[in-house]
Amino acid sequence: MFFRTVFAGCLALAGTAFADPLPSWNDTETKSAIIAFVDSVTDPASPDYVTQADRIATFDNDGNLWAEQPVYFQLIYALDRLRERAEADPSILSTDALKAAAEGDIDTLAAGGVEALLEVLAVSHADISVEDFQADVLAWLDTARHPSTDMRYDAMIYQPMLELLSYLRDEGFQTWIVSGGGVHFVRAFAEEAYGIPPEQVVGSAGPTEYRDGKVMKLAGIDFIDDKEGKPVGIDSRIGKRPIFASGNSDGDFAMLEYTTGGDGPSFGLLLHHTDGAREFAYDREGHIGVLNRGLDEGPDRGWVIIDMAEDWKTIFPN
Incomplete structure (x- = not known):
C-alpha cells in the first residue's frame, strides 16, 4: 500500500x-x-x-x-443606450450623426469621423458616475446578444x-x-x-x-x-x-x-x-x-x- x-x-x-x-x-x-x-x-x-x-x-x-x-462591442452598447434614451426623449436626436446612430446606420456614422462618434458618446457615456456606468455595462452584458451568434458578448x-x-x-x-x-x-x-x-x-x-x-x-x-x-x-x-x-x-x-x-x-x-x-x-x-x-x-x-x-x-x- x-x-x-x-x-x-x-x-x-x-x-x-x-x-x-x-x-x-x-x-x-x-x-x-x-x-x-x-x-x-x-x-x-x-x-x-x-x-x-x-x-x-x-x-x-x-x-x-x-x-x-x-463592430466594436462598446459601440453596440453605445447605440443600444442611445436608442433607449431617444425613445424616452426624441429631441436628443439633434444631429445627423445621432439620427444615423439611432437607426443603426454605421456607414453614415463612420463617415462623420471622430466628431460623430463623440456625439454618440456624449449621449450614451456622459453625465453618469463611473460606478453607475459600470453597473449599466454589466446589466447590458446580462441581456444583450450578438446579432449573428446570439451569444452573450x-x-x-x-x-x-x-x-x-x-x-x-x-x-x-x-x-x-x-x-x-x-x-x-x-x-x-x-x-x-x-x-x-x-x-x-x-x-x-x-x-x-x-x-x-x-x-x-x-x-x-x-x-x-x-x-x-x-x-x-x-x-x-x-x-x-x-x-x-x-x-x-x-x-x-x-x-x-x-x-x-x-x-x-x-x-x-x-x-x-x-x-x-x-x-x-x-x-x-x-x-x-x-x-x-x-x-x-x-x-x-x-x-x-x-x-x-x-x-x-x-x-x-x-
Whole structure:
C-alpha cells in the first residue's frame, strides 16, 4: 500500500509538472514559440532570465481577447443606450450623426469621423458616475446578444487567450489590458472575464470630475489609447516597457514595436483572424481590425502570428 501510494503521488506530481499549459492550442510552431519564450525568461539558469518584477505582458482587448465583429462591442452598447434614451426623449436626436446612430446606420456614422462618434458618446457615456456606468455595462452584458451568434458578448472571449493569460500569470507575469476601448467600459468586466483587475486596464478615457462624492463621466475625449497612443499609455500607467505584447491589428503595431524594441528578451504576438467558419475571417480590408503592416513587417521583426484556423483547437469557452 505504501509503495502504491508513493507511486500514485509521483504520477500526480509528474502529471502536474508536464500538464499542457495551453490545451486549446494545437501543437504548432506558434504554441512552441510561446512556451519556449516563457521558459527562457523564467528559468534562473537561462541567459534570458527576467526577474518577476519585470515580466510585464500587455494585451489588446477588441479582436484579441474577445471578438470585435461586426463592430466594436462598446459601440453596440453605445447605440443600444442611445436608442433607449431617444425613445424616452426624441429631441436628443439633434444631429445627423445621432439620427444615423439611432437607426443603426454605421456607414453614415463612420463617415462623420471622430466628431460623430463623440456625439454618440456624449449621449450614451456622459453625465453618469463611473460606478453607475459600470453597473449599466454589466446589466447590458446580462441581456444583450450578438446579432449573428446570439451569444452573450462576454461569452465571445477567446478560450486560447484565457489559457495564455493564466499561463503567463502562473509563470510570474503581470497581465495588463491595453485597449483602444474605453477604460471604464473594459474595467467593468475585465476581472470577471479575464482575471485582470481594473487597476491593470489601460484604455481610452474621457474627462471626469469629482461631484458630490462621485467621479462623474463628462462628454469629450482626453486620451485615445490606440496606435502610437498605446506606448504612451503603457509608459504613463505601467512605467515599464513590457517584454510580451499581444494584439491583432495595425492599431497594436506601435505597442508591439515598443515592446520588442527594448534591450533584452521580448515577444510580439499578433492574432490573424483566418477562421470564417468558427469566428470571422478578415485582415487587410474593412472598417475594423485591419491588419496590413503587421502581416507585412511582423515576421521580419521576429513577431509570431497566430493563424486562428490552424493554431487554435477551439475559439470560445464551452
